Amino acid sequence: MAKITQNVVLKGEYPVEIGNEYEITAGNFGTLKAPTVSLQKKVFDKFNEDKVASPDLAKMVLTDLKEVNEDDVLVGMPERVLVDFFTLLRKMTERLTQGSNQLLPSEPLADQK
Numbered sequence: 001m002a003k004i005t006q007n008v009v010l011k012g013e014y015p016v017e018i019g020n021e022y023e024i025t026a027g028n029f030g031t032l033k034a035p036t037v038s039l040q041k042k043v044f045d046k047f048n049e050d051k052v053a054s055p056d057l058a059k060m061v062l063t064d065l066k067e068v069n070e071d072d073v074l075v076g077m078p079e080r081v082l083v084d085f086f087t088l089l090r091k092m093t094e095r096l097t098q099g100s101n102q103l104l105p106s107e108p109l110a111d112q113k
Contacts, residue, residue, distance in 0.1 A: 003029065009080055016084045016091070022062060024055065024081070025072040030062025032081070035089050043085065053079040061085045 001019035008014055021029040033039060039061065046057050055068055058078035 001031075004080065004084075006074055006077065009076065016087045018088065020084065022058075022077060022081050022084075023074060024058065024062070024065060024077050025068055025074060028066050028068065030059070030065030030081075032084065032088070033061050033063055035085065035092060040089060043082075047082075053082045058082055 001017055001021060002008070002014050003021045003023070004014060005023045014020075018032055018034045020032045022032065023029050043057065043060055046060065047053070050057060055070055055073050055078045058081040059065055059068065061081060
């Protein structure tokens, strides 16, 4: 998985993947969690409440992050974490629905006739 620092963000493209490590304060990395229904709901509820991508919100989707002093947070990194988390949710939904029409029978099943 990728280590995402401010320099990586500034340089451009990197793979958005579960397990990427994000530097929130200097030398303090957290690992992006896999999206779950429960986590998605908590993040949406908190975001709707706060209306801002706070370090606390970013901490919800990261594991292994040490204590964070808000004054030391690297500019833009909490936002980057959340954008990537929402990107993962979108990609998962797209991937799961891609070709879903192939799973549906074109004719009724025998027991449905």
